[in-house]
Amino acid sequence: MLAGAQIRALRLRSSYIEISNILRGRSAWPTPRHGHLRTPRLFHTRICLLEQTPRELPSFLETYKKAVDFPPATHDFESFLSQAEPNTEVVLHGYLGHRADLSKKLSFVRLTDPTMQHSLQVIAFAKNDAFDKLKTLNAHSPVAVRGTVQRKKGKGTDPSDIPAQDAWELALQEIYPLNDFPKEIIMTTETVFPPEQRYLQLRSDTELREALRFRARVHNLCKQELEEQCQPPFVEIETPLLFKSTPEGAREFLVPTRRPGLAYALPQSPQQYKQILMASGVPRYFQFARCFRDEDLRADRQPEFTQLDLEMSFATGDDVMRTVERVIRRLWSSLMKDPAPDGPFRKVSYQDVMAKYGSDKPDTRYGMEIIRLEHALPVDLVSKISPLLDPIVEAFKVEGNDNDPAETTKFITQFLDSPAGAPFNNNPDGGPGVFVYNGKQPLCGLQPFGFEVAEQVEDLLEPDHGDLIILQARPRAPFSGGSTPIGDLRRSLHSAAVASGFKPAPSGFDFLWVVDFPLFSPSSDSEPGQGGTAGISSTHHPFTAPKSAAEVDRLLTDPTQAVADHYDLVVNGVELGGGSRRIHNAAVQEFILREILQMPAERLANFAHLVDALRAGCPPHAGLALGFDRLVAVMLGKESVRDVIAFPKTGKGGDDAMVRAPSPITEEALQTYHLRLRE
Amino acid sequence: MLAGAQIRALRLRSSYIEISNILRGRSAWPTPRHGHLRTPRLFHTRICLLEQTPRELPSFLETYKKAVDFPPATHDFESFLSQAEPNTEVVLHGYLGHRADLSKKLSFVRLTDPTMQHSLQVIAFAKNDAFDKLKTLNAHSPVAVRGTVQRKKGKGTDPSDIPAQDAWELALQEIYPLNDFPKEIIMTTETVFPPEQRYLQLRSDTELREALRFRARVHNLCKQELEEQCQPPFVEIETPLLFKSTPEGAREFLVPTRRPGLAYALPQSPQQYKQILMASGVPRYFQFARCFRDEDLRADRQPEFTQLDLEMSFATGDDVMRTVERVIRRLWSSLMKDPAPDGPFRKVSYQDVMAKYGSDKPDTRYGMEIIRLEHALPVDLVSKISPLLDPIVEAFKVEGNDNDPAETTKFITQFLDSPAGAPFNNNPDGGPGVFVYNGKQPLCGLQPFGFEVAEQVEDLLEPDHGDLIILQARPRAPFSGGSTPIGDLRRSLHSAAVASGFKPAPSGFDFLWVVDFPLFSPSSDSEPGQGGTAGISSTHHPFTAPKSAAEVDRLLTDPTQAVADHYDLVVNGVELGGGSRRIHNAAVQEFILREILQMPAERLANFAHLVDALRAGCPPHAGLALGFDRLVAVMLGKESVRDVIAFPKTGKGGDDAMVRAPSPITEEALQTYHLRLRE
Structure with missing residues (x-):
């Protein structure tokens, strides 16, 4: 008869087998079969394991132990190419390619470096363990290899003609398997993986990985232009994401707190904080800002997105447009086939x-x-x-x-x-x-x-x-x-x-500023607007300034005819971004909110911080936000922003199919936040 | 008898008076007194205004109209200094200083430039309108001034001895008031403003504004070191903030969605996404990542904070520590009085x-x-x-x-x-x-x-x-x-x-790596842990790898004795950041979650995406996150991270005192998200 501890030890061991089986097969995430094992603490279990199974480490732990101590690479691929010398020993890291067995004693395999941008031929001879080990490894598995550098046989061609990466090869001496790429996953350049397997999309799609690197370059060029080429320079300043609900036009996500009935809201943009920065003596601000809109997901919209957000004090819309044109010109001249057309972008x-x-x-x-x-x-x-x-x-x-x-x-x-x-x-x-x-x-x-x-x-x-x-x-x-x-x-x-x-597809980039938008538009049920009762809403947001002194007059005579100092940057049918001069005067801002939009008192109170900041002698200011995801997509000629975001939301409801978010709120969390689900 | 429209027009006018009164006085945000005016649409109102009050523009709109069309600056301050020529006319923007009236016909005032880093003497003579207009303006008000450049009278000193900013002055010709700084606000370098008036804290505190610029420099140097000095280079990649609840150790904020009972969670860190990037063929990642923890607010904690997050594939903890030391050395040698001490930081x-x-x-x-x-x-x-x-x-x-x-x-x-x-x-x-x-x-x-x-x-x-x-x-x-x-x-x-x-205050910076933490710690009620039932929790997070093959053995024999490959960077009693090598093997990760931590099935399922990604041949990887707010605070010798954040949360409950967040959830919002408040 087995004692309780022995039974538990056996059960524990059988669960290792279960896991190994899963690893070998295609099974999805296993459902736990031994919930009753949860109550006994592991402290007990380990004692019996010590006594009963001192040497029986499950095989996956043995495998893992070998992968823990792997030799560091002596070279990254680029330094290898510039420093390779025949007959030296090197250690390189990377992913295995498909093995070609030329004979029972000779195999070839390519090693792709960790950046997946370069690869190298590895030759294995049946003279050492490494040859046998190699034969057990699947293509795409990460490995460390130790080998001797040799010049690739040139078949009579002039070696200087051979591209560097084909000039050298490695004679395999030792191979360290670091993890196993499952045989069941077929990964070729043609394989289409579902959004649930974004990691395999990224791993198999060179273009997608390149898009992420390109995005980082766009980011850096924008930043450099604003920080280094503008005088006074723009300063990157982070603004809060735990903001508050102040209806500007789109629906906001809420973040409940542990204080009953109170919530933060995620910002639609850093609009109010950046205006407050202008009132704070910061002359020029920018930020790559994460923004949130609880809207239905369209092809070019994400519930969270990034904008290059900027604001300038003592500035007009024209100043902002000139600055943004500089940024665009810098991007196009640095990264695109043709520079952006000369001269200021036309305004229509x-x-x-x-x-x-x-x-x-x-x-x-x-x-x-x-x-x-x-x-x-x-x-x-x-x-x-x-x-x-x-x-x-x-x-x-x-x-x-x-x-x-x-x-x-x-x-x-x-x-x-x-x-x-x-x-x-x-x-x-x-x-x-x-x-x-x-x-x-x-x-x-x-x-x-x-x-x-x-x-x-x-x-x-x-x-x-x-x-x-x-x-x-x-x-x-x-x-x-x-x-x-x-x-x-x-x-x-x-x-x-x-x-x-x-028709042929049109080519090139035709930039224009769309200007002179109406300051107000009729409210509609589909757009949440700003919650006023005047029947009109701000076309963009209620902080937009009238275009000129004449338009200020219209605020009293006919606000619907007033023209806004708002400008959209448009290229090839895509709105890259929009901005405006802002109302920098507290009384005027208050007048717009209260008298023109006829906001109820509780909504007005939501904007008190902004009006108070304007009242403290805020200088005139203007700014703009470029949709950064869209900008990168346009530069790369991608139809969807999803192709330039590492982990986009893909489902109609804003789902992250890979991590399976959003997910059910637990009863515990509801209690923490003093909430209950409605039926 | 007045018609309804006429009554409304009069009421509307009376409300302007109300607003002007408020602007003149110290009154707080006015409570609306004419809620009954909300129903009639403005379209009606404006017609009567057209008829009744064609020329009676309220004075604040007249003032505003003048501020709308202001002349562009001919120079920023720095270019002015390098290009100033006597007897030329320039337009400069800035803030007025305190006026000194030397006689009835002569006043002096300093103009501080928009960056608030420079200032210039302006002389006004009673020969034009500008003199009278200047006398109506309060100190700190933003203005545009047109004036004639003149060399400042040198009192016999050699002009080359005079600092550039004192070499020139401006004879005032025209002044354009852009906004009014209220007389009631006393602003000196000694004034202490409450957190509600963060804009006045920022506006009056040079050191605080300088801290924000310093922070941006730290950001840029970190970025440059990782992107330009490391081979292969790190790539900055943004990861989602609308994530899902996967308990790692701290409490998460939830973001309810319009789908009943489903919510996103705001990430405590990009941990899982960055590990998935490692499984996606991205060799080196970094990000200035916004992170969220729903914890009680302590002096050095904010519910949202920024971390410099990085991860490297085919790497061990040592590789990461070396990289971070490079970054720290670069920061100290570029921005601090003394460089960081030579040699690797010691490990304890x-x-x-x-x-x-x-x-x-x-x-x-x-x-x-x-x-x-x-x-x-x-x-x-x-x-x-x-x-x-x-x-x-x-x-x-x-x-x-x-x-x-x-x-x-x-x-x-x-x-x-x-x-x-x-x-x-x-x-x-x-x-x-x-x-x-x-x-x-x-x-x-x-x-x-x-x-x-x-x-x-x-x-x-x-x-x-x-x-x-x-x-x-x-x-x-x-x-x-x-x-x-x-x-x-x-x-x-x-x-x-x-x-x-x-005792004297200690000086200098003594960096060390604290290493060899226990992999698991006893669970306690105060730390949420990972929700397993084993009585132990991961000391840091459940993705931390054991330090060596020997520690892998201990997972079976005595997990509480297992040492983690975790490392904290500590300087002067402050934890700047922490990181670890991660478990890169799906079976081992699953074993830790299921067998060691004894997570219930529903929690296990939360990590399925990560385990699936590891299973797809993920290479070994390690990383770290530096608390960016804290790093900047340490560099500047600030006690609190609040001094290096533009808009910190200041209240005990994580309040943004300025915008008054969090704020009450409306019934409408609760309905949208299918929620109800608990009593």
């Missing part, structure tokens, strides 16, 4: 980009500019295009391919029949009016316009044989928001044209 | 520092080393010192001042009677035994030891006339935790000695 007003491109972040590289047309159109044509009374009708032209109307017709038909076309077809204000200009047809295919209007359309759009003309109606109202239906159509149609090969 | 084991200094982060600069004494002591003496049976008794000597026993007696009496002495007097294991060595007394004051033991004590401690000998008992048990009672007494006594002038 919000009204103009909305009219011309139907977007406040237009891709301006491919024409397809929008014009107003309703003044020229016969009433009956308008009524065919839209059910709206007196709508605005806009149009743009898509140049055809090879002057072939049939090709154009095929393209537009496919687009409108595709899922991408559905929202445009289903527009309750009328779908797009589509005309293929065709010299072989009566009125070149423009009969619905009638003779006179067709001529006007030709004058305005100057179509060629095979070109496409698109009409779209919208309600008669001032521009608000980020795009119009025809702007969305322009963008969507162009993407489809590029994807289908109907 | 946890057992040794605990025995010698009674602390795992000792200040090693002032002697007072502890020795064991109980073997020499008579039983009756021990029983006088402590109620414990067979205790350990330790002792140290404090060298006296001027060989004056009376002075020494006075010092120790004052200490023990002070609040600082209370915890030692009240030690349930016995208070300190205090002896003043006095050549004029029988047995030199050591009678209680008896003749023979007194001689032994003299041999061991070699006291001089006037020295202090302290004895302290503790229970017979292995060292655990960060200090012993006698270690606390040593530290506390030394601080008091320095504060009272009994």
Whole structure:
């Protein structure tokens, strides 16, 4: 009969076997089978182990022991290449490649260095243990190897022609296995790993790892430009992440505290702290700031993201724009194929980009500019295009391919029949009016316009044989928001044209500042706004200054017409960042919050610290934030910011699929924070 | 009778008066008095304003309009100094100093530049508007000034002797008030502002602003050393802050999501992500990482803090220590009076520092080393010192001042009677035994030891006339935790000695690595540990590797005796940082979590991502985190990290007194996150 301690020892040993089995097989994380073992303390168990199994160390611990004491590398790969001498002994670290067994007595294997940027040939002869050990190791396993340096046989070629990394090889003397790469994981450059295995995505994708290094270089260049090239220099200052809820426009994450009913909020941006720095005698601030928005996850949004945040005192928007242009120029000239175009980036007003491109972040590289047309159109044509009374009708032209109307017709038909076309077809204000200009047809295919209007359309759009003309109606109202239906159509149609090969992909970078945004926009249910009751919200945030003295007057006469000193940096249809001059006067800030936005008292109180800081003689100031993830993605030509973030959230709910976050709140944690779940 | 709109317009105007009053007076943030005005939309209000009050712009808006269009500075201060030419016109920005009115027609005022590092004399003559305008402006107000450069009258001295900033002055031509610094705020270099007015603390305290610039320099030097001087270079990689709850040792903040019952957790450190990077083919990582701990606020702890976090693959603890020494050397040689001492920092084991200094982060600069004494002591003496049976008794000597026993007696009496002495007097294991060595007394004051033991004590401690000998008992048990009672007494006594002038403050920096910590420590209620049921917890975190193959054996035989490959960098009694080699083998990691710590299944599952990453052939790796706030504080000789953080939490509950965070969670937010408050 076994004593209790003996039984426990046996059970413990059987669990090692279980673990080893799992390591050999593909099993997922094992579920524990011996919960009843938890109560006896390990102190007891170890005594019986000492007595019963003094020498029976489980094999995985034996393996691990050997990996603990491994020889240090005598060289990193780069210093090896510059210092290699034949017949010297070196130790190198790295990952094994796939072994090629040339005979029973000779094998080749490449050793990839720890940076995974270089590799070296290793030759193993069946003259020592190392040869046998090598044969037990899987490709991709980390190892330390000791070997003798030898010049690679040149097959008669001139050795100076051989790239350094192919000039040398290592005759294997000893190999130290450091860990085992499981046979079950097939890892080639083609393997697609799921987000749960981000480490394998990173390990197998050179481009992804290179993107992270590139990102660090972008970071450093921005920093250098601001710290070393600007006078006075910018100073990097960290601001708190445990902030408080002060609704500026997006939804904030809360962080409950152990004090009942009290919580911090994670900041949407360091906006208020950086303004307070300006009131604190700090002339120029920047920070790579982590920001948080509890929004639904879109392709280019993450619940947490990084922005290059900066602010300058005694400065106007123009000063900020000049500074940011310097940074962009530095990045492009240092890291990109072509430098950014000379001269200041052009400034286009919000009204103009909305009219011309139907977007406040237009891709301006491919024409397809929008014009107003309703003044020229016969009433009956308008009524065919839209059910709206007196709508605005806009149009743009898509140049055809090879002057072939049939090709154009095929393209537009496919687009409108595709899922991408559905929202445009289903527009309750009328779908797009589509005309293929065709010299072989009566009125070149423009009969619905009638003779006179067709001529006007030709004058305005100057179509060629095979070109496409698109009409779209919208309600008669001032521009608000980020795009119009025809702007969305322009963008969507162009993407489809590029994807289908109907149009070449545009190249280069066309930077512009979109300026003169309205200071306020009508509140809507979809945007949380600032919680005022005036029916309007700040278009960007309530700290944005009016553009000029004349716009200050409008605050009283017609705030909805007031123009903001806000500027967005746009390139190729992407908003890289935005900024503004801020209200630096306490009374004006208070007036905006209280009288214009009509914030209730409790919301006003949320901004007291900022107003108090402005009141203490704060100088004028302006700033900007560049979306850093997006900037890097644009520079690398990546569609998604996920390709430039080491561990992005990937799921629709903002999931980190790898670590499986968010995760269930425990009852204990709820108690700690004086909370309860609602049903 | 007034129409409704007219009433509203009048009310709106009256509220401007209210605001202006507040600006003139000292009133706190005004409570809104016209909540009933919220419902009518501003669109209505503005129409009546247009009709009723077309020209009556409130005065604060008129003032603001003038501040909106201010001339750009022609020079920053430094370029002004290098380019100044007499009789040229310049525009400078800055803050006004206190005006000195020399006569009715002549005033002097200094202009401090936006960086607040330089200033310049401005002379105003009563020949233009600027003179009158200047007289209306308060000191510290931000302004733009236009003036004519003139050489300052040299009073006969050689102009080349005059510092550049005193060589020039400006004859005022125009002044543009940009904001008003309130008269009510008295700001001198002596004014102490409360934490609520951090902006005024920063604005008035040159040293505090300089600390922020110094911090940025430290940041940059660390970065340069890691990126440019190490081969292969370290790469800065950002890791997520919306992480998940995986108990490592401290309490985590939770971030509820809109998915019922699910939350992120803010990371205590990027530990797991950086280890996963090591499994991802990234050889060397670093990051200035924001970390979070929901702990009670102590002088040197903040709920959020910054650490310089780094990790290296194919590396051992020694590799990491060498790297960190490089960084420290670079900092000291670049920024400090004296470079760090030559040669590798010495390594002292946890057992040794605990025995010698009674602390795992000792200040090693002032002697007072502890020795064991109980073997020499008579039983009756021990029983006088402590109620414990067979205790350990330790002792140290404090060298006296001027060989004056009376002075020494006075010092120790004052200490023990002070609040600082209370915890030692009240030690349930016995208070300190205090002896003043006095050549004029029988047995030199050591009678209680008896003749023979007194001689032994003299041999061991070699006291001089006037020295202090302290004895302290503790229970017979292995060292655990960060200090012993006698270690606390040593530290506390030394601080008091320095504060009272009994001892000089020690100078210089004595760096050491504390190594060979126990891998596991007994669990206690005060430390959350890792939630296992084994009665022991990882001393640091459960990813720490055993120090050597021999220590791996102990995992089975006696885990409490196993030594960890953990190392703390300590200087002058401050723990600058700590790190370890990590367990890089999935089976061993799993064994530690499951078998040694006996974690329940749900906790084990929390670490699945890390174990999975290790399983994918992760190389050996080691790393460290330096407490960045503390590092900067130590370099600047600051007692508190608050002096090197722009916006520290100051209250006991982790309050940001300035923005008033944390703040009440609204019912709306609770609903969003499917939460309810507990009663």
